[in-house]
Amino acid sequence: MRLNVNGQAYEADVEPEMPLLWALREFIGLTGTKYGCGIAQCGACTVHLDGEPVRSCSLPVSAAAGKRVVTIEGLSRDSSHPVQKAWLELDVPQCGYCQSGQIMAAAALLAKNPQPTDKDIDAAMTNICRCGTYQRIRAAIHMAAGTATGRGSVIHMGAAPAGSDGPVAAVNTAAKA
Amino acid sequence: MKKTISDNTTNPSRRKFIVGSAAAGGGLALGFNLPFGFESATAQGVAAGNTEVNAWVVVKPDDTCVIRIARAEMGQGTHTGLAQLVCEELECDWKKVEIQPITPGQNLARKRVWRDMATGGSSGIRGSNDYVRQGGAAARMMLLQAAANQWNVPVGELTVANGIITHAASGRSTSYGKVSAAAARLTPPDAKSIKLKDPRQWKVAGKPMKRLDTAPKVNGSHVYSIDLKLPDMLHAAIKACPVYGGKLKSYDESKIAGRLGVGGVVQVNDVTVAVVANTWWRAKAALDALPIVWDEGPNAKQSSATIAAHLREGLTSASNVFADINDGNAPQAIAAAAKKVEAVYSTPFLSHACMEPMNCTVRLTADKAEVWMPSQNAEASMAALSTASGMPLAQCEAYNHGLGGGFGRRGGTQDFVRQGVAIAQHYPGRPVKMVWTREEDQAHDFYRPISQCKLSAGLDPGGNLVGLHIRVSGQSINAWLAPHNIKDGKDVRQLQGFWKAPGDAQIGYTVPNLMTEYAMRNTHVPVGP
Numbered sequence: 001m002r003l004n005v006n007g008q009a010y011e012a013d014v015e016p017e018m019p020l021l022w023a024l025r026e027f028i029g030l031t032g033t034k035y036g037c038g039i040a041q042c043g044a045c046t047v048h049l050d051g052e053p054v055r056s057c058s059l060p061v062s063a064a065a066g067k068r069v070v071t072i073e074g075l076s077r078d079s080s081h082p083v084q085k086a087w088l089e090l091d092v093p094q095c096g097y098c099q100s101g102q103i104m105a106a107a108a109l110l111a112k113n114p115q116p117t118d119k120d121i122d123a124a125m126t127n128i129c130r131c132g133t134y135q136r137i138r139a140a141i142h143m144a145a146g147t148a149t150g151r152g153s154v155i156h157m158g159a160a161p162a163g164s165d166g167p168v169a170a171v172n173t174a175a176k177a
Numbered sequence: 178m179k180k181t182i183s184d185n186t187t188n189p190s191r192r193k194f195i196v197g198s199a200a201a202g203g204g205l206a207l208g209f210n211l212p213f214g215f216e217s218a219t220a221q222g223v224a225a226g227n228t229e230v231n232a233w234v235v236v237k238p239d240d241t242c243v244i245r246i247a248r249a250e251m252g253q254g255t256h257t258g259l260a261q262l263v264c265e266e267l268e269c270d271w272k273k274v275e276i277q278p279i280t281p282g283q284n285l286a287r288k289r290v291w292r293d294m295a296t297g298g299s300s301g302i303r304g305s306n307d308y309v310r311q312g313g314a315a316a317r318m319m320l321l322q323a324a325a326n327q328w329n330v331p332v333g334e335l336t337v338a339n340g341i342i343t344h345a346a347s348g349r350s351t352s353y354g355k356v357s358a359a360a361a362r363l364t365p366p367d368a369k370s371i372k373l374k375d376p377r378q379w380k381v382a383g384k385p386m387k388r389l390d391t392a393p394k395v396n397g398s399h400v401y402s403i404d405l406k407l408p409d410m411l412h413a414a415i416k417a418c419p420v421y422g423g424k425l426k427s428y429d430e431s432k433i434a435g436r437l438g439v440g441g442v443v444q445v446n447d448v449t450v451a452v453v454a455n456t457w458w459r460a461k462a463a464l465d466a467l468p469i470v471w472d473e474g475p476n477a478k479q480s481s482a483t484i485a486a487h488l489r490e491g492l493t494s495a496s497n498v499f500a501d502i503n504d505g506n507a508p509q510a511i512a513a514a515a516k517k518v519e520a521v522y523s524t525p526f527l528s529h530a531c532m533e534p535m536n537c538t539v540r541l542t543a544d545k546a547e548v549w550m551p552s553q554n555a556e557a558s559m560a561a562l563s564t565a566s567g568m569p570l571a572q573c574e575a576y577n578h579g580l581g582g583g584f585g586r587r588g589g590t591q592d593f594v595r596q597g598v599a600i601a602q603h604y605p606g607r608p609v610k611m612v613w614t615r616e617e618d619q620a621h622d623f624y625r626p627i628s629q630c631k632l633s634a635g636l637d638p639g640g641n642l643v644g645l646h647i648r649v650s651g652q653s654i655n656a657w658l659a660p661h662n663i664k665d666g667k668d669v670r671q672l673q674g675f676w677k678a679p680g681d682a683q684i685g686y687t688v689p690n691l692m693t694e695y696a697m698r699n700t701h702v703p704v705g706p
Contacts, residue, residue: 095579
């Protein structure tokens, strides 16, 4: 079967029922996409299939044949996707294991909904983070969307963003919204 | 360009994989990722061109300051925090700092110069901040001395900032990178002569700096242990008896014979079986298809209900109970109080549920044992490797990766390393990566202990507390992992949450007539920190 991963064509002679996750990790060698639960619950394995976020641990590789697969390694060449830049700016990851999936889910959300509200983010971002980085994930999505002030919560690690009343005020504003 | 991925490895021999024309094990032209580039020179002491100023600090000619870190990074920021502490005393340029984890083999070879590698209980920074700062300060003193020697001026006339050394009187300046080779040959300063900075003058330590480990975590390039790729690597999926105390009775290997890429079945120990294949998914799929008969043993009939009843008995029992705090007379004060309040609370067994499932890679050769793992205590991992393989410690090495979560699961309990060794012993010379399924992770943890707690309180007519009686009934971590810590059947650690100030104080109030009691009620389920 033909696979297209991050713009590269592959002829994959593997078991059709093999989950896409394991074809990516064990045959193409792209290990940025993670195994977390194997039953499409945690989202660590999220990749884009024709632009849609899918949980690759539970998707047979045959279902990806002829479609465009994008993994964290292919989201940008140099970590320059707005979501990656916001993740870097806000130091979102802790252990980092779930973050490939979080970033892919966030990028898919913004592609569909360029200015999401907190509610939109909470509804779309169902990936699990065991370290509990959810607040920074939400803030980074707002930063990537340019909705960092006025429309949602922002938590900065150091100084407050220009023009804001500071991180505490911003969080309070979000809490009232 | 079109690439072809395929796998012709069918029906490999039982303990050996045929490397097919288009297939090399499961790693099909994937490239290999060896994240440990630690120079072997570091274990050999000072050599020509060596720029290791001391064990903690290497300054490269381009002024890059490599700061060695002994503790594990699992998302809590310890690597960055420890580097900040060293940088503060070193007075180097934070923008030129790189961190380099050390290995337990190197620590052993250098008489534990980096001291404890264990990382848990929020101790990574508070347990080592003094000696890592001294390491940074000693390196600074040596670098300054090297410059003073070069210019033939008193070291006291030099100043340093951001790794640039200046002699104001003569208008000269140099950088750490230019003098590090000379500094490396100097005798380290006496520990007593090292004066650490007043924290009020800190510029880097204690400040909210950007983490040093973020970049590879936003583009998929961070190599977790589970991502390791080595030449000729094999993959193992594993299953232990679902009931603790049970055993593996039998399995029917013929039912998975001939499956693509599957190398064979390994009995890991008397409770655990593994399937080894050229990719992990094939190993796991074959293990799912393998008929296994378990002897569930004496605990087969235990359930959440039987365990809850066992703990409930401890809430009121008079036997096997002891009081830790007994101020005044709480039962009497409560009995005489105007108002009595009583509540029973419970906590379940809690899985640590690290996002990165338990895993390790083990390679055993005739004269070397190696393990790659996510560990909160790399020295404990190496010790487990040595014990399980029979290889002396001096011929062992353990490579710790940034952990996909730890939470106490990956410290003292190195069950996954012992399992990895038992599997790799069947494939001498070949690295075998063992990865647990999430189901296995949930079913075979060292859980946070189950407990019930009964609180009885008495209030006066004004609603003020006159007596508080806390009875905890539940499992003891010490009883499972460290029974020598239990004296006369009393595990006071299990009541740590109720200790009074100072120390690990949790009760922040002065309570008249306070009684805390513990009824140790253990179960067959493993528990841990």
